[in-house]
Amino acid sequence: MAGEQTSVTIEDAALDTAASALIDELVAGSVASKLGAQDPTLWGADAESEAAIRLSWTTLHKSSRPLIGEIEALRTDLRSEGIDRIVLAGMGGSSLAPEVITGTESVALTVLDTTDPGQVADALAGDLERTVLVVSSKSGTTVETDSHRRIFAKAFADAGIDAASRIVVVTDPGSPLAELGESEGYRKVFLADPNVGGRYSALTAFGLVPAGLAGADVARLLDQAAVVADSLTADSVENPALRLAAALGAAHAGGAEKVVLADTGSGIAGLGDWAEQLIAESTGKHGIGLLPVVVEDSAAPGFRDAGADATPVAVGPADFGAKIAVTGPLGAQFLLWESAVAIAGRLLGIDPFNQPDVEAAKKAARSLLDDPAALSGSAEPSAVIGAVEVFAGAGTTAEGALADVLREFLGTAPEHGYLAVQAYLDRLDDASAALLRPELAKRAGLETTFGWGPRFLHSTGQYHKGGHPNGIFLQITGTPEHDLEVPERPYTLGQLQRAQALGDGQVLADAGRPVLRLHLTDRAAGLSELMRAVQELTS
Numbered sequence: 001m002a003g004e005q006t007s008v009t010i011e012d013a014a015l016d017t018a019a020s021a022l023i024d025e026l027v028a029g030s031v032a033s034k035l036g037a038q039d040p041t042l043w044g045a046d047a048e049s050e051a052a053i054r055l056s057w058t059t060l061h062k063s064s065r066p067l068i069g070e071i072e073a074l075r076t077d078l079r080s081e082g083i084d085r086i087v088l089a090g091m092g093g094s095s096l097a098p099e100v101i102t103g104t105e106s107v108a109l110t111v112l113d114t115t116d117p118g119q120v121a122d123a124l125a126g127d128l129e130r131t132v133l134v135v136s137s138k139s140g141t142t143v144e145t146d147s148h149r150r151i152f153a154k155a156f157a158d159a160g161i162d163a164a165s166r167i168v169v170v171t172d173p174g175s176p177l178a179e180l181g182e183s184e185g186y187r188k189v190f191l192a193d194p195n196v197g198g199r200y201s202a203l204t205a206f207g208l209v210p211a212g213l214a215g216a217d218v219a220r221l222l223d224q225a226a227v228v229a230d231s232l233t234a235d236s237v238e239n240p241a242l243r244l245a246a247a248l249g250a251a252h253a254g255g256a257e258k259v260v261l262a263d264t265g266s267g268i269a270g271l272g273d274w275a276e277q278l279i280a281e282s283t284g285k286h287g288i289g290l291l292p293v294v295v296e297d298s299a300a301p302g303f304r305d306a307g308a309d310a311t312p313v314a315v316g317p318a319d320f321g322a323k324i325a326v327t328g329p330l331g332a333q334f335l336l337w338e339s340a341v342a343i344a345g346r347l348l349g350i351d352p353f354n355q356p357d358v359e360a361a362k363k364a365a366r367s368l369l370d371d372p373a374a375l376s377g378s379a380e381p382s383a384v385i386g387a388v389e390v391f392a393g394a395g396t397t398a399e400g401a402l403a404d405v406l407r408e409f410l411g412t413a414p415e416h417g418y419l420a421v422q423a424y425l426d427r428l429d430d431a432s433a434a435l436l437r438p439e440l441a442k443r444a445g446l447e448t449t450f451g452w453g454p455r456f457l458h459s460t461g462q463y464h465k466g467g468h469p470n471g472i473f474l475q476i477t478g479t480p481e482h483d484l485e486v487p488e489r490p491y492t493l494g495q496l497q498r499a500q501a502l503g504d505g506q507v508l509a510d511a512g513r514p515v516l517r518l519h520l521t522d523r524a525a526g527l528s529e530l531m532r533a534v535q536e537l538t539s
């Protein structure tokens, strides 16, 4: 596999000079060895109590070993019963790592990190006789994951299958889900290390159980992490974590807060999607932070043409345009990025282990679910253009054709701002929505991110509200063809999806961020109309 050697190279001379000074400071302050010793004082007094219960990830390559046998034993049992289809319900840190691990090994795993009724219905339509559902939630209270559990439990029962025997839980000790797992007699409850936060949990049960059950070689991941572990806690200018942290910190200090991630042949499938949560949720707070911008490849808009506000990073060998290149196998890259982001947090002066702004959107969604009138959309669209209903935010008028609406909206971006495209759609059936990112980036001249809602709410969502206040937000929602009941809950999945979009939109608007919502009354037709309108914009 390409990139077996773990390394961080700083390709840009000016950035290298700025980073070198920071690396020297970090070495002089013994920051790496203190991280290795799990010293909670590294991020200042305010962060100390949180850090004290968040640092066990530095030794997971050793402490997670006993899990391997447990996972293998359960996999063998399930296979002997003809159960070989793994569906994972989990948001953010509870699904991103297993998705990358299984994608890298080309092992099948159905990930549910959506409230889209169509996408969940498609997962339900798979062969339930052969299915086990892994319900992963550290807190045990995440509404999306709880909804998936309810929907699948009912579907198993309706199919005459004993649901308890088909549900495996991964959660923290003492969580409501741990208790439920025991009281319902679920197949197995894996209790994860509670001293590791969600986005640092790739090498805990959260990453390893679903991936291992699906057939990935999870022991090899721990081996890969073990190979680099000592180098990441060495007080040395060669330490790759210090180099990456210093480069990101120096870039941020120089006004390049956007981190544009492109795969350049790492052999890893989608590391950027995992790193996105780690970087955005860890650093995007108190009005600063690093904004991850995951692009299709190094030729995509936003990478080689990045402006002074962005740092192009190659995941894999250095490529033309990259200012930083990070190589190494997946297990090593997990530990490297976790260490680097934690240390970058110290350089930025923030607590990398909390996510203070995520709760606001969850609260707004909850209150909308309690207010059916607001949720059913009593608000009239500002305009209806073909299959697209336009809900213009404050400061925009929604006049003219769709291209005019978009042009006016893009004009609200501040200099060196960014555009976030947030698609609350089915990421399989409506996959073409992702093509909007490069098309918009090219024409808007802005670093442009793309996220599937509500998945991104557990990732870049923290940055959108808590990071640099220079984003503009294009929400895309769509009428689902069929809705799905959530058993014993007063809302459907479609209503939950809508509440999440409207709730987050409200929080962003209240914070003074420009928000434009385009609702597709016919998803396929609406997406093509939208793409046509984007292509009418001049670059």
Ligand SMILES: O=P(O)(O)OC[C@H]1O[C@](O)(CO)[C@@H](O)[C@@H]1O
Binding pocket: 091, 092, 093, 094, 136, 137, 138, 139, 140, 141, 142, 145, 198, 199, 281, 355, 358, 457, 458, 459
């Ligand atoms: O594992 P949980 O508790 O379900 O949380 C899922 C995700 O939600 C977040 O708390 C943010 O909403 C993430 O930090 C976390 O990875």
